[in-house]
Amino acid sequence: MTQWSGYFGLIVQGAIVTIELTLMGSVLALIMAFLAGLGRLSRLFLLRALATAYIEFFRGTSIFVQLFFAYFVLPLIGLELTPLQAGVLALGLNVGAYAAEVVRGAVQSIGREQHEACIALNLGRWQGLRHVILPQAFLVMLPTFGNNAIELLKATSVVSLISLADLTFQAQVVRAQTGNTMVPFATILVIYFILALLISWGVRSLERRMARGLDGVRV
Amino acid sequence: MSTPIIKVDAISKSFGAFKVLDGLSMQVMPREKLALIGPSGSGKTTILRILMTLERIDGGHIQIEGEQLYHMERNGQLLPADERHLARMRQKIGMVFQLFNLFPHKSVIDNVTLAPMLTKGTPRAAAEKRAMELLDMVGMADKAKAMPAQLSGGQKQRVAIARALALQPKIMLFDEVTSALDPELVEEVLNVLWRLCAETDMTMLLVTHEMGFAHDFADRVLFFDRGRIVEEGKPDEIFRHPKQERTQGFLKKIIAAGHRV
Numbered sequence: 471m472t473q474w475s476g477y478f479g480l481i482v483q484g485a486i487v488t489i490e491l492t493l494m495g496s497v498l499a500l501i502m503a504f505l506a507g508l509g510r511l512s513r514l515f516l517l518r519a520l521a522t523a524y525i526e527f528f529r530g531t532s533i534f535v536q537l538f539f540a541y542f543v544l545p546l547i548g549l550e551l552t553p554l555q556a557g558v559l560a561l562g563l564n565v566g567a568y569a570a571e572v573v574r575g576a577v578q579s580i581g582r583e584q585h586e587a588c589i590a591l592n593l594g595r596w597q598g599l600r601h602v603i604l605p606q607a608f609l610v611m612l613p614t615f616g617n618n619a620i621e622l623l624k625a626t627s628v629v630s631l632i633s634l635a636d637l638t639f640q641a642q643v644v645r646a647q648t649g650n651t652m653v654p655f656a657t658i659l660v661i662y663f664i665l666a667l668l669i670s671w672g673v674r675s676l677e678r679r680m681a682r683g684l685d686g687v688r689v
Numbered sequence: 690m691s692t693p694i695i696k697v698d699a700i701s702k703s704f705g706a707f708k709v710l711d712g713l714s715m716q717v718m719p720r721e722k723l724a725l726i727g728p729s730g731s732g733k734t735t736i737l738r739i740l741m742t743l744e745r746i747d748g749g750h751i752q753i754e755g756e757q758l759y760h761m762e763r764n765g766q767l768l769p770a771d772e773r774h775l776a777r778m779r780q781k782i783g784m785v786f787q788l789f790n791l792f793p794h795k796s797v798i799d800n801v802t803l804a805p806m807l808t809k810g811t812p813r814a815a816a817e818k819r820a821m822e823l824l825d826m827v828g829m830a831d832k833a834k835a836m837p838a839q840l841s842g843g844q845k846q847r848v849a850i851a852r853a854l855a856l857q858p859k860i861m862l863f864d865e866v867t868s869a870l871d872p873e874l875v876e877e878v879l880n881v882l883w884r885l886c887a888e889t890d891m892t893m894l895l896v897t898h899e900m901g902f903a904h905d906f907a908d909r910v911l912f913f914d915r916g917r918i919v920e921e922g923k924p925d926e927i928f929r930h931p932k933q934e935r936t937q938g939f940l941k942k943i944i945a946a947g948h949r950v
Contacts, residue, residue, distance in 0.1 A: 587792070
């Protein structure tokens, strides 16, 4: 029994790294999603082209390869990253590309009549976006953002391949040291699942709070 | 004779192969109340949307208070208007839509205060005071804190009118503002229009299917068909003694459909 409690400490440390990665990766993903999603809707060709290139590239290549590139190739051109930095960068950019399409789709789902009301009230393009379109579009984005965050959480396990001591990494350590495969992997399976449930629950309650009084906008 | 507040000169507009407006010209005098009637697809809504800069014109010119709407004068040349010019011109014009187009995520009072605060920099307190006056005028002061989803169609439309008024436009465009309402709610919106007519000196352009209201309310009625003004005149002339065959045909259909003239 005492033996397992020591190993449990390792798993907890791993869980903390996984949560850190998920939080920081999500923040980066959210920033990239809005930059690229709104970029795709820009009137400026250059911004549209940049946003499209980013989205297509990061959706079209494997997260493994992106991570390995960030950790092993970037140092060759003088950009040394810690495993955590490389992990956050790869996860944030990868999931951000998917979420950018969510932002674009949600903004476009807001009816033309809302844009026309903005023009009739003489709001500038940015004012209309900021005060009228985005607050409504955000509600449309939320459920899919929840999915994206869960995808990101699950993708964090790839960082164990660049020796970052996340949940998956620690499970392998425990397995190597104890020779037991069932217990460590069953444990982290449950922990991943609980973390995903927490994300679902958090997003749903945020959605409920924001949707108050808003029948008719919800899609 | 004073100068027209709106001068539309030979404008044309097509959607694809469909010519909605075909060399249309018209003038509106300050404080005039105009009713635009005609079959659907005749271009009457399009001309309002063009005046609100929601659609661009393919040809022709429009002047608002003697100033070009879609063009800017630079060194004696007329250039296409940029966004800044359009924004300045839009200050003179307000519009109320058939489907209200309220902001569903904002309360009634926030719907009314948003544009003055953002576009004119009106402080919140002043904007709210003015909004309450306007909501009071349209009979919606007691719903200031409500969300649009809690209101009936007629109430939404009255809020939409207050919202457009908050920017103090000189010209108000009403695009079939009662068409989406249940019959018993039409009256409350029309009453607000009467009040505006009595208490303000705005120029009002009204696209409507309420022929009885158009008759009583308008100084002048324009009958549109196929992108042109076929006939115009005082309400009595148009509704009682239409000269053009197409006007007669249209009014006959409307009356057959049970509308009061």
